[in-house]
Amino acid sequence: MxxxxxxxxxxxxxxxxxxxxxxxxxxxxxxxxxxxxxxxxxxxxxxxxxxxxxxxxxxxxxxxxxxxxxxxxxxxxxxxxxxxxxxxxxxxxxHAEKEKNFNSANAVYNYLYPKLSGLKKEVFITLLLDTKLKLIKEIKVSEGILTQTIIHPREIFKEAVKHSAYAVILAHNHPSGDPTPSEQDLDITKKLKKASEILEISLLDHVIIGNGRYFSMKEKNLI
Missing domain, CATH: 1.10.150 (DNA polymerase; domain 1)
Structure with missing residues (x-):
């Protein structure tokens, strides 16, 4: 029929x-x-x-x-x-998640997972936040394997300074689906944390997006 x-x-x-x-x-x-x-x-x-x-x-x-x-x-x-x-x-x-406060790693995950899920390459994103932890702007910093050469403090914080951001949250995906941070992820985060302290712009978290789960540097006391 x-x-x-x-x-x-x-x-x-x-x-x-x-x-x-x-x-x-x-x-x-x-x-x-x-x-x-x-x-x-x-x-x-x-x-x-x-x-x-x-x-x-x-x-x-x-x-x-x-x-x-x-x-x-x-x-x-x-x-x-x-x-x-x-x-x-x-x-x-x-859009629905954008209106919320980014006061937790879970909020970051809910906002970014639909965008990063299923991607074959690593994408590094910076979220610029105001004093109420609402999104000012989302910046895609790089696409591909993360290195300290590509993820340089200058690239991360120049937009934060330009938009008078109160704080930033870093995030990237792991195409493997496992959000466990690599040594490179940890080293990059430490370097960016030091830069944020100098610029007096709070680095709230670095969230790694996996398949249906995430890893928060803040929650694990690594930031």
Whole structure:
């Protein structure tokens, strides 16, 4: 049976409008994004196939464009729709967290995890905060393997001085998923801590983002 032949109450798009997006399963929500099926399958069957192929929504989100293109019949337009829907979700989460106070490592994790999850490279970010620990600006300092040459105090604190930041929080991801700090991470943090004391800009924490967990230098009394 083609999707248009289903009872109207069972069609994902119509059900979403009538009952709300929260009433739909993962497959049904993905079907709304895809709009039409491929290779003679209904759009719901196509969505289920994708979920099974990649192990759920997270697997689809993490899949590269090249990996998605290997699915027969899945064209660039549908791939773009999928990628755009996940990015919209990440931006909504980040915007909501941005309004909160960054008074804990957990708050940092909740804000940055949607952005850093699944990345293949390390990305080093500085969060500039005001006296209420609200975000003034987010700075991407570097992308790639961290070294003390790249992560230099000058690069970290010049924007903090420019924007009159009261404090900064450092953060980066570990693509391996294990947030345990390396010796390089510890050395960089010590160097930046000394620089922050000289400039009288508080270095509140260095948070390493892993897969579903984080490591806080402050919580472990390493900063």
């Amino acid at each position: 083609k999707l248009k032949e289903w009872p109207e109450a069972e069609r994902p798009r119509e059900r979403l409008i009538k009952e709300g997006a929260q009433s739909l399963s993962d497959a049904q929500l993905l079907a709304v994004v895809l709009r039409t099926g491929i290779n003679g399958k209904t759009v719901v069957e196509t969505a289920i196939e994708l979920l099974n192929k990649f192990g759920g929504l997270k697997g689809i989100e993490d899949a590269s464009v090249n990996e998605l293109q290997h699915i027969a019949g899945l064209g660039i337009a549908k791939i773009a729709q999928i990628k755009a829907s996940f990015e919209l979700g990440r931006r909504v989460l980040s």
